[in-house]
Amino acid sequence: MNLALFDFDGTITSRDTFKPFLYFAAPRRVAFAALLAPLVAAHRAGWVPTTRLRAAGAYVAFRGRGEQELTELGAGYAQTLPALVRTEALDKIRWHQAEGDRVVVVSASLHPYLSVWCRTVGVELICTELEVRGGRLTGRYRGGDCTGHEKARRVRERYELARYPIIYAYGDTPEDAELLGLAHRRYYRWQEQSADGRNPGVDPRAVEPLVVEQVSPGQGAVDQGAVEQPRR
Secondary structure, eight states: OOEEEETTTTTTTTTOOHHHHHHHHHHSSSHHHHHHHHHHHHTTSSSHHHHHHHHHHHHHHTTBBHHHHHHHHHHHTTTGGGGGGGGHHHHHHHHHTTOEEEEEEEEEEHHHHHHHHHOOOOOOOOEEEEEEEEEEEEEEEEEEEOTTTTHHHHHHSSOOOOSSSOOOEOOOSSSGGHHHHHHHHEEETTEEEOOOOOOOBGGGSSSOOOOOOOOOOOOEEEESSSOOOOOO
Protein backbone atom coordinates (compact mmCIF):
# COMPACT_ATOMS: atom_id res chain seq x y z
CA MET A 1 0.00 0.00 0.00
CA ASN A 2 1.30 3.44 -0.97
CA LEU A 3 0.19 6.85 0.31
CA ALA A 4 -1.26 9.58 -1.92
CA LEU A 5 -1.60 13.12 -0.52
CA PHE A 6 -3.76 15.65 -2.37
CA ASP A 7 -4.20 19.36 -1.82
CA PHE A 8 -7.82 20.31 -2.54
CA ASP A 9 -8.33 23.88 -3.79
CA GLY A 10 -6.73 24.37 -7.19
CA THR A 11 -5.42 20.80 -7.31
CA ILE A 12 -8.53 18.65 -7.08
CA THR A 13 -10.78 21.60 -7.91
CA SER A 14 -10.49 24.21 -10.62
CA ARG A 15 -10.72 27.12 -8.17
CA ASP A 16 -10.80 28.17 -4.53
CA THR A 17 -13.65 26.83 -2.37
CA PHE A 18 -12.86 28.59 0.93
CA LYS A 19 -13.96 32.16 0.09
CA PRO A 20 -17.18 31.09 -1.71
CA PHE A 21 -18.14 29.04 1.36
CA LEU A 22 -17.79 32.12 3.57
CA TYR A 23 -20.19 34.04 1.34
CA PHE A 24 -22.50 31.02 1.10
CA ALA A 25 -22.63 30.76 4.89
CA ALA A 26 -22.63 34.44 5.86
CA PRO A 27 -26.11 35.48 7.12
CA ARG A 28 -25.67 39.07 5.86
CA ARG A 29 -23.51 38.93 2.77
CA VAL A 30 -23.37 42.65 2.07
CA ALA A 31 -22.36 43.43 5.65
CA PHE A 32 -19.85 40.57 5.59
CA ALA A 33 -18.23 41.93 2.42
CA ALA A 34 -18.12 45.44 3.86
CA LEU A 35 -16.42 44.30 7.06
CA LEU A 36 -13.74 42.46 5.15
CA ALA A 37 -13.22 45.08 2.43
CA PRO A 38 -10.22 46.82 4.09
CA LEU A 39 -8.42 43.50 4.60
CA VAL A 40 -9.21 42.38 1.06
CA ALA A 41 -7.73 45.61 -0.30
CA ALA A 42 -4.64 45.17 1.87
CA HIS A 43 -4.30 41.58 0.67
CA ARG A 44 -4.46 42.65 -2.96
CA ALA A 45 -1.75 45.21 -2.25
CA GLY A 46 0.44 42.48 -0.77
CA TRP A 47 0.29 43.82 2.79
CA VAL A 48 -1.85 41.05 4.32
CA PRO A 49 -1.07 37.35 3.76
CA THR A 50 -3.70 34.94 2.51
CA THR A 51 -3.63 33.00 5.79
CA ARG A 52 -4.61 36.10 7.79
CA LEU A 53 -7.38 37.00 5.35
CA ARG A 54 -8.83 33.49 5.56
CA ALA A 55 -8.77 33.55 9.37
CA ALA A 56 -10.43 36.96 9.51
CA GLY A 57 -13.11 35.86 7.07
CA ALA A 58 -13.88 32.76 9.10
CA TYR A 59 -14.11 34.80 12.30
CA VAL A 60 -16.55 37.30 10.82
CA ALA A 61 -18.66 34.63 9.11
CA PHE A 62 -18.90 32.04 11.89
CA ARG A 63 -18.41 33.59 15.33
CA GLY A 64 -21.45 32.78 17.49
CA ARG A 65 -23.09 30.45 14.96
CA GLY A 66 -24.46 27.10 16.08
CA GLU A 67 -22.52 23.91 15.43
CA GLN A 68 -25.51 22.14 13.90
CA GLU A 69 -26.18 25.12 11.63
CA LEU A 70 -22.62 24.93 10.34
CA THR A 71 -22.96 21.20 9.69
CA GLU A 72 -26.06 21.84 7.60
CA LEU A 73 -24.40 24.70 5.71
CA GLY A 74 -21.43 22.47 4.95
CA ALA A 75 -23.67 19.71 3.63
CA GLY A 76 -25.49 22.17 1.39
CA TYR A 77 -22.31 23.74 0.04
CA ALA A 78 -20.77 20.32 -0.61
CA GLN A 79 -23.41 19.77 -3.27
CA THR A 80 -21.71 22.44 -5.39
CA LEU A 81 -18.28 20.79 -5.31
CA PRO A 82 -18.66 18.05 -7.97
CA ALA A 83 -18.98 20.71 -10.67
CA LEU A 84 -15.59 22.13 -9.61
CA VAL A 85 -13.64 18.87 -9.48
CA ARG A 86 -11.07 18.36 -12.23
CA THR A 87 -11.62 15.20 -14.24
CA GLU A 88 -7.90 14.39 -14.16
CA ALA A 89 -7.88 14.75 -10.37
CA LEU A 90 -10.81 12.40 -9.82
CA ASP A 91 -9.30 9.94 -12.31
CA LYS A 92 -6.01 10.00 -10.39
CA ILE A 93 -7.79 9.46 -7.07
CA ARG A 94 -9.67 6.51 -8.54
CA TRP A 95 -6.42 5.10 -9.94
CA HIS A 96 -4.80 5.23 -6.51
CA GLN A 97 -7.82 3.57 -4.94
CA ALA A 98 -7.75 0.81 -7.57
CA GLU A 99 -4.07 0.28 -6.73
CA GLY A 100 -5.00 -0.19 -3.07
CA ASP A 101 -3.35 3.06 -1.95
CA ARG A 102 -4.39 5.16 1.02
CA VAL A 103 -5.66 8.49 -0.33
CA VAL A 104 -5.75 11.61 1.85
CA VAL A 105 -6.92 15.14 1.14
CA VAL A 106 -4.70 17.64 3.00
CA SER A 107 -6.22 21.11 2.83
CA ALA A 108 -6.39 24.55 4.40
CA SER A 109 -10.07 24.62 3.49
CA LEU A 110 -12.79 23.87 5.99
CA HIS A 111 -14.05 20.65 7.49
CA PRO A 112 -17.84 21.23 7.27
CA TYR A 113 -17.94 20.75 3.50
CA LEU A 114 -14.70 18.86 2.83
CA SER A 115 -15.74 16.05 5.17
CA VAL A 116 -18.93 15.53 3.16
CA TRP A 117 -17.07 15.40 -0.16
CA CYS A 118 -14.39 13.08 1.21
CA ARG A 119 -16.97 10.64 2.56
CA THR A 120 -18.66 10.59 -0.83
CA VAL A 121 -15.43 9.89 -2.70
CA GLY A 122 -14.07 7.50 -0.06
CA VAL A 123 -10.88 9.30 0.94
CA GLU A 124 -9.45 10.43 4.26
CA LEU A 125 -9.12 14.04 5.36
CA ILE A 126 -6.77 16.41 7.15
CA CYS A 127 -7.93 20.04 7.07
CA THR A 128 -8.67 23.25 8.93
CA GLU A 129 -11.37 22.91 11.58
CA LEU A 130 -13.39 25.54 13.39
CA GLU A 131 -13.36 25.76 17.18
CA VAL A 132 -16.61 25.01 19.01
CA ARG A 133 -17.39 25.80 22.64
CA GLY A 134 -20.73 25.03 24.22
CA GLY A 135 -22.26 24.21 20.85
CA ARG A 136 -21.27 27.60 19.38
CA LEU A 137 -18.42 28.55 17.08
CA THR A 138 -15.82 30.92 18.47
CA GLY A 139 -14.80 32.04 14.98
CA ARG A 140 -11.27 30.74 15.55
CA TYR A 141 -9.55 27.68 14.16
CA ARG A 142 -9.13 24.56 16.25
CA GLY A 143 -5.47 23.66 16.02
CA GLY A 144 -4.55 26.44 13.62
CA ASP A 145 -4.57 26.85 9.85
CA CYS A 146 -3.71 23.65 7.97
CA THR A 147 -1.36 25.21 5.44
CA GLY A 148 2.35 25.30 4.64
CA HIS A 149 4.48 23.53 7.24
CA GLU A 150 1.34 22.57 9.19
CA LYS A 151 0.18 20.33 6.35
CA ALA A 152 3.36 18.28 6.55
CA ARG A 153 3.35 18.23 10.35
CA ARG A 154 -0.19 16.86 10.52
CA VAL A 155 0.55 14.20 7.93
CA ARG A 156 3.57 13.05 9.96
CA GLU A 157 1.45 13.10 13.11
CA ARG A 158 -1.29 10.98 11.59
CA TYR A 159 0.67 8.50 9.49
CA GLU A 160 3.77 6.37 10.02
CA LEU A 161 5.40 7.40 6.76
CA ALA A 162 8.09 4.73 6.84
CA ARG A 163 5.34 2.12 6.28
CA TYR A 164 4.64 3.33 2.75
CA PRO A 165 6.95 2.19 -0.08
CA ILE A 166 5.98 5.17 -2.23
CA ILE A 167 4.47 8.47 -1.13
CA TYR A 168 2.80 10.62 -3.78
CA ALA A 169 1.91 14.28 -3.26
CA TYR A 170 -0.11 16.68 -5.43
CA GLY A 171 -0.23 20.46 -4.99
CA ASP A 172 -0.56 23.71 -6.87
CA THR A 173 0.84 26.61 -4.78
CA PRO A 174 3.93 27.39 -2.69
CA GLU A 175 1.75 26.65 0.38
CA ASP A 176 2.03 22.99 -0.69
CA ALA A 177 5.85 22.95 -0.81
CA GLU A 178 6.29 21.20 2.55
CA LEU A 179 3.61 18.65 1.65
CA LEU A 180 5.40 17.89 -1.61
CA GLY A 181 8.60 17.58 0.38
CA LEU A 182 7.23 14.45 2.09
CA ALA A 183 6.87 12.57 -1.18
CA HIS A 184 8.98 10.31 -3.36
CA ARG A 185 6.86 11.38 -6.34
CA ARG A 186 5.75 15.01 -6.39
CA TYR A 187 3.27 16.65 -8.73
CA TYR A 188 2.98 20.43 -8.95
CA ARG A 189 0.04 21.61 -11.06
CA TRP A 190 -0.15 18.08 -12.44
CA GLN A 191 3.45 18.08 -13.69
CA GLU A 192 5.79 15.63 -12.01
CA GLN A 193 8.93 17.15 -10.60
CA SER A 194 12.32 15.71 -11.38
CA ALA A 195 14.29 13.66 -8.89
CA ASP A 196 16.08 16.74 -7.53
CA GLY A 197 12.73 18.36 -6.74
CA ARG A 198 12.97 20.99 -9.45
CA ASN A 199 9.95 22.31 -11.30
CA PRO A 200 9.47 25.62 -13.08
CA GLY A 201 6.47 26.42 -10.88
CA VAL A 202 8.14 25.88 -7.51
CA ASP A 203 11.26 27.45 -6.13
CA PRO A 204 13.31 24.31 -5.26
CA ARG A 205 14.59 26.06 -2.15
CA ALA A 206 11.00 26.06 -0.85
CA VAL A 207 10.55 22.31 -1.26
CA GLU A 208 11.88 20.31 1.64
CA PRO A 209 13.76 17.05 1.02
CA LEU A 210 12.00 13.78 1.69
CA VAL A 211 11.48 13.36 5.43
CA VAL A 212 10.17 10.08 6.84
CA GLU A 213 9.84 10.01 10.57
CA GLN A 214 7.64 8.69 13.33
CA VAL A 215 5.83 10.91 15.80
CA SER A 216 3.64 10.29 18.77
CA PRO A 217 -0.08 10.63 18.27
CA GLY A 218 -1.38 14.07 19.22
CA GLN A 219 -4.07 16.65 18.76
CA GLY A 220 -4.73 18.06 15.32
CA ALA A 221 -7.40 18.93 12.82
CA VAL A 222 -7.50 15.41 11.44
CA ASP A 223 -10.74 13.77 10.42
CA GLN A 224 -10.04 10.10 11.12
CA GLY A 225 -13.70 9.25 10.80
CA ALA A 226 -14.41 10.81 7.44
CA VAL A 227 -14.52 7.35 5.90
CA GLU A 228 -14.14 3.80 7.01
CA GLN A 229 -10.58 2.56 6.80
CA PRO A 230 -9.95 1.03 3.35
CA ARG A 231 -10.25 -2.73 3.20
CA ARG A 232 -7.04 -4.32 1.96
